[in-house]
Amino acid sequence: MKHFEVIIGLEVHVELKTRSKLFCGCSTEFGADPNTHTCPVCLGMPGVLPVLNRQAVVYAAKAALALQCTIHSYSKFDRKQYFYPDLPKAYQISQYDQPLAEYGHVAIVNGGEVMKTVGVRRIHLEEDAGKLNHLGQRLGDAKGSLVDLNRAGVPLIEIVSEPDMRSADEARLYLTELRNILSYLDISDLRMEEGSMRCDANVSLRPAEYVGSLEELPRVEIKNVNSIRNVQRGIEYEVARQAELLEAGERIIKETRGFDDQSGRTYSQRSKEEANDYRYFPEPDLPPLVLTDAFVQEVAGSLPPSTMALREELREAGVQPKDIEVILSDQGALTFWRQATTLFDDARLVTNWMLSDLSRLLNAHGDTFATSPISPEGLVELLNLIKRGTLSGRMAKEVVDKMYETGKPAEAVVKNLGMSQITDGEAIKKVVEEVVALHMPVVEDYLSGKDKALGFLVGQVMKKTKGQAKPDVVNTTLKEVIRAVGEKT
Amino acid sequence: MSLSQEQVKHVARLARIRLESEDAARMTVHLDAVLEYMTQLNELNTDDIDPTMHVIPLTMPLRDDQVRTSLPVEEALKNAPDRRDNMFGVPRIMDGGDR
Numbered sequence: 001m002k003h004f005e006v007i008i009g010l011e012v013h014v015e016l017k018t019r020s021k022l023f024c025g026c027s028t029e030f031g032a033d034p035n036t037h038t039c040p041v042c043l044g045m046p047g048v049l050p051v052l053n054r055q056a057v058v059y060a061a062k063a064a065l066a067l068q069c070t071i072h073s074y075s076k077f078d079r080k081q082y083f084y085p086d087l088p089k090a091y092q093i094s095q096y097d098q099p100l101a102e103y104g105h106v107a108i109v110n111g112g113e114v115m116k117t118v119g120v121r122r123i124h125l126e127e128d129a130g131k132l133n134h135l136g137q138r139l140g141d142a143k144g145s146l147v148d149l150n151r152a153g154v155p156l157i158e159i160v161s162e163p164d165m166r167s168a169d170e171a172r173l174y175l176t177e178l179r180n181i182l183s184y185l186d187i188s189d190l191r192m193e194e195g196s197m198r199c200d201a202n203v204s205l206r207p208a209e210y211v212g213s214l215e216e217l218p219r220v221e222i223k224n225v226n227s228i229r230n231v232q233r234g235i236e237y238e239v240a241r242q243a244e245l246l247e248a249g250e251r252i253i254k255e256t257r258g259f260d261d262q263s264g265r266t267y268s269q270r271s272k273e274e275a276n277d278y279r280y281f282p283e284p285d286l287p288p289l290v291l292t293d294a295f296v297q298e299v300a301g302s303l304p305p306s307t308m309a310l311r312e313e314l315r316e317a318g319v320q321p322k323d324i325e326v327i328l329s330d331q332g333a334l335t336f337w338r339q340a341t342t343l344f345d346d347a348r349l350v351t352n353w354m355l356s357d358l359s360r361l362l363n364a365h366g367d368t369f370a371t372s373p374i375s376p377e378g379l380v381e382l383l384n385l386i387k388r389g390t391l392s393g394r395m396a397k398e399v400v401d402k403m404y405e406t407g408k409p410a411e412a413v414v415k416n417l418g419m420s421q422i423t424d425g426e427a428i429k430k431v432v433e434e435v436v437a438l439h440m441p442v443v444e445d446y447l448s449g450k451d452k453a454l455g456f457l458v459g460q461v462m463k464k465t466k467g468q469a470k471p472d473v474v475n476t477t478l479k480e481v482i483r484a485v486g487e488k489t
Numbered sequence: 490m491s492l493s494q495e496q497v498k499h500v501a502r503l504a505r506i507r508l509e510s511e512d513a514a515r516m517t518v519h520l521d522a523v524l525e526y527m528t529q530l531n532e533l534n535t536d537d538i539d540p541t542m543h544v545i546p547l548t549m550p551l552r553d554d555q556v557r558t559s560l561p562v563e564e565a566l567k568n569a570p571d572r573r574d575n576m577f578g579v580p581r582i583m584d585g586g587d588r
Contacts, residue, residue: 018554019554019555019556020554020555020556020557024557025552025555025556025557025558026556026557026559027556027559033562033575034562034574034575034576035562035565035566035575035576035577036559036562036575037559038559038560038565039557039559039560040560043560043565051550051551051552052549052550052551052552053551053552053554054551054552054553054554055553055554056554057551076542076543081503083505084582085577085579085582098542132582133576134582142581142582143581144578144579144580144581145578145579145581145582146573146574146576146577146578146579147576147577147578147579148576149565149577277503279503282542282543284543284544286543286549287543287545287547287548287549287550288542288543288548288549289548289549290548290549
């Protein structure tokens, strides 16, 4: 088998959550009736002038700084020209040779350790296109299409990585960390399924004997994949497909491919036009964007703690690396965790309950930590009952289900269910004596050396107490009572 | 300057202009002459001059992020040759575009 090195670069488009569009005052709200958020500017009418949204610049600068980029004090906008029905002006206002920011990087983390650093080549601002609805199953056999321009002009940042990733898994880790970083900046909804975060993956294989530049290596672009998992699947498929072609002595064609979720395969869409076919030229309607040091300093001062700092906070509290990543990937979970651990000093127990039982309930009901019907205080109340010995771990699982269903606090649920662990030695002894009297033959078995017989007796005591007796107390009490019986006989 | 007929056809295709063969030949001659004329600019020494990105000495004006009333759907769709469900109807999209 030939040896190939996998070369992956990712282009990620992120919709910024400004209230209004990039160059006009139309609303950016998702899900409105078709074409109700349009005006002469975003419809591409002649004679209109775009005016840049300040908030979009601030959000883009936040992303740039969080991704360790250098923000250019001088950048400009350009027209990228192509014909497509979702683009009413027949050009997209983007940034070509002088983008807002360059030279950043993202550290990707695996098993609690920084695995590698992926370069961020550039970040630029641009406008989104409209949305096409095809009349037919697929574009290929559609009879026509319907255009909704509500999304046309919504601000995007495009984040272009260096071709630094060497496996589908590294691509997944990069995207996950990118999403983590951006989520704490609160600049986008980052919903891949709704298209507010979109990823194109460039994949090529470099044969061991290849000596040319990466740019000249034929690469395939997988377009618009709608989840991180599917980006990984698409890349895995593409690596296998290209390796097979190369091994058979065939050439890889530079092209754009789609990803089919059902089959897990990529399929050819069209051969890619050369970049210079877009005939970029400076946008005459927009003067250069000049960002002062003071502006950049102000944005830098508004940044939240980095994801690396958050990891450190969780690690110091004793959270395991795998759990750290789960909590970090959900801002609501981190907020929940912080509130709960302020009230309860065993951070591990909080983490375990959050990520096992509470997560299970949230997933089953389509809720999240941010919308959880059980508050951090509510969970802590339950944990205190466990800690005091009122509830066993098993009973607590039943209680948490009821808390979730009824919205009642732990104490009330325990009272309603008539549930609480019997720790009172005298009460348990009474039940134990009853059980021993009822099952003398079994007691004799135990006395004659059949240790397993004890399990049956424990079971009988638990049955009589509806599982509320504290197991270790039952065990010791049983042994005591039986020993007393043995001495008598 | 010597423009090839292939280049002219390429540019025409990018601009979605249909050129018959004789037109392409004629256009090549004309365009070549225009470009030839422009080459006079190359005689100027521009070593010390920054590229002009914009002709007006102005930096980017910014606006606040405020939503303004959009057009009524009827207005937005007024010029549409075809429409359905308050959307612009377009013919079948053929290969060759981008995105």
